[in-house]
Amino acid sequence: MTTTKIAVLGAGSWGSILASILVQNGGQVQLWTRRPEQAAEINEQHTNQRYVQNYHYPEELTATSDLSQALAGAQVVLFTVPTPVVRSVAQQVSPLLGTGEAAPIIVHASKGLEQETHCRISEILAAMIAPEKRQGIVVLSGPSHAEEVARQDLTLITAASADLACARQVQKLFMNDYFRVYTNTDVIGVELGAAFKNVIALGAGALAGLGYGDNAKAALMTRGLAEISRLGMALGAKPETFIGLSGVGDLIVTCTSVHSRNWRAGQQLGQGQSLEAVVQNMGMVIEGVKTCQSAYELAQQEKIEMPITAAIYHVLYEQAEIKSEIAALMRREGKAELSWD
Numbered sequence: 252m253t254t255t256k257i258a259v260l261g262a263g264s265w266g267s268i269l270a271s272i273l274v275q276n277g278g279q280v281q282l283w284t285r286r287p288e289q290a291a292e293i294n295e296q297h298t299n300q301r302y303v304q305n306y307h308y309p310e311e312l313t314a315t316s317d318l319s320q321a322l323a324g325a326q327v328v329l330f331t332v333p334t335p336v337v338r339s340v341a342q343q344v345s346p347l348l349g350t351g352e353a354a355p356i357i358v359h360a361s362k363g364l365e366q367e368t369h370c371r372i373s374e375i376l377a378a379m380i381a382p383e384k385r386q387g388i389v390v391l392s393g394p395s396h397a398e399e400v401a402r403q404d405l406t407l408i409t410a411a412s413a414d415l416a417c418a419r420q421v422q423k424l425f426m427n428d429y430f431r432v433y434t435n436t437d438v439i440g441v442e443l444g445a446a447f448k449n450v451i452a453l454g455a456g457a458l459a460g461l462g463y464g465d466n467a468k469a470a471l472m473t474r475g476l477a478e479i480s481r482l483g484m485a486l487g488a489k490p491e492t493f494i495g496l497s498g499v500g501d502l503i504v505t506c507t508s509v510h511s512r513n514w515r516a517g518q519q520l521g522q523g524q525s526l527e528a529v530v531q532n533m534g535m536v537i538e539g540v541k542t543c544q545s546a547y548e549l550a551q552q553e554k555i556e557m558p559i560t561a562a563i564y565h566v567l568y569e570q571a572e573i574k575s576e577i578a579a580l581m582r583r584e585g586k587a588e589l590s591w592d
């Protein structure tokens with residue numbers, strides 16, 4: 252069996268742990284970080300303390316701050332940088348890729364929408380990397396906190412692509428006894444479920460920060476899923492994708508786990524901290540903050556009712572009080588639960 256050469260771009264919590272799985276599964280991995288001192292820590296100490304505490308990376312994992320070295324001969328290129336920088340990283344990557352037979356499969360595992368354009372990440376990658384420089388584009392998504400994957404807790408995710416053969420290749424690369432991957436062809440649904448659940452998780456954290464209980468959490472998740480599905484379907488997603496791993500699965504984990512940066516950010520907002528302080532103190536990406544603006548604007552554009560997303564937008568971008576937004580949501584006129592009733 253030949254070894255697959257893989258470049259993982261972005262050495263934060265998710266990129267470094269996905270790189271670790273790929274090495275454990277026999278891949279030859281180059282992990283790229285823009286910071287040479289982080290590459291040195293991973294190569295020499297086999298740690299990445301700022302992002303994943305108390306974890307020892309496989310000694311075969313090599314990190315580099317040289318992008319051309321990371322990409323040399325790569326058959327698979329996995330983007331794991333935060334959504335706001337995907338475009339600029341892809342712009343640096345594109346000239347360094349081979350063409351035809353030498354073109355890699357492009358994979359991404361980021362969860363957001365570009366704030367200014369509302370683009371999904373696969374749309375950004377397709378725009379920045381010419382068709383002859385890629386075999387296909389695959390999205391990896393699902394309920395998966397890096398901290399739990401690091402301790403080899405059981406994790407199930409989805410590899411979605413319009414090109415099912417590429418999705419299957421990526422599935423094979425990642426599958427092992429604790430990490431199970433399903434394929435899906437609904438790229439739009441998988442990417443939108445991943446992006447929008449982060450917005451709802453901010454709300455779930457805010458409820459917890461204010462002291463609300465499990466009834467409120469379940470209500471928010473259920474009505475949040477209704478919003479995600481409504482907007483997702485208007486944008487071309489298949490409804491069944493939202494009851495899968497990248498939909499309700501990821502919504503559950505992000506709205507209920509203390510590992511979630513989005514949930515923790517919401518909790519801190521609920522406890523009265525300012526958004527600026529929360530973002531500054533997190534030190535890691537909180538995708539839901541910027542994606543909330545895209546979701547809000549897309550809902551207006553598509554004329555889709557998304558009252559929870561709108562309430563979160565008002566809190567994040569218009570300095571609304573969380574309690575007044577909750578009161579306004581509760582006082583909305585009575586509705587039928589299902590839109591077809």
Ligand SMILES: NC(=O)c1ccc[n+]([C@@H]2O[C@H](COP(=O)([O-])OP(=O)(O)OC[C@H]3O[C@@H](n4cnc5c(N)ncnc54)[C@H](O)[C@@H]3O)[C@@H](O)[C@H]2O)c1
Pocket residue numbers: 261262263264265266284285302331332333334336339340360361362363395396397398534535536538
């Ligand atoms: N952490 C998780 O458990 C997890 C799980 C699934 C998906 N994701 C998604 O993966 C993506 C990355 O998340 P993360 O948790 O690894 O974030 P993180 O904040 O832990 O790490 C982000 C990494 O990107 C790097 N980076 C930032 N700007 C950059 C730039 N301009 N050029 C190059 N590198 C840059 C940072 O230095 C850092 O190493 C997000 O979209 C997130 O939603 C995360």
Ligand SMILES: O=P(O)(O)OC[C@H](O)CO
Pocket residue numbers: 362393394395396449452501504505510511512513514536537538
């Ligand atoms: O820490 P979060 O909130 O970015 O969530 C991480 C993953 O998306 C959970 O599946």
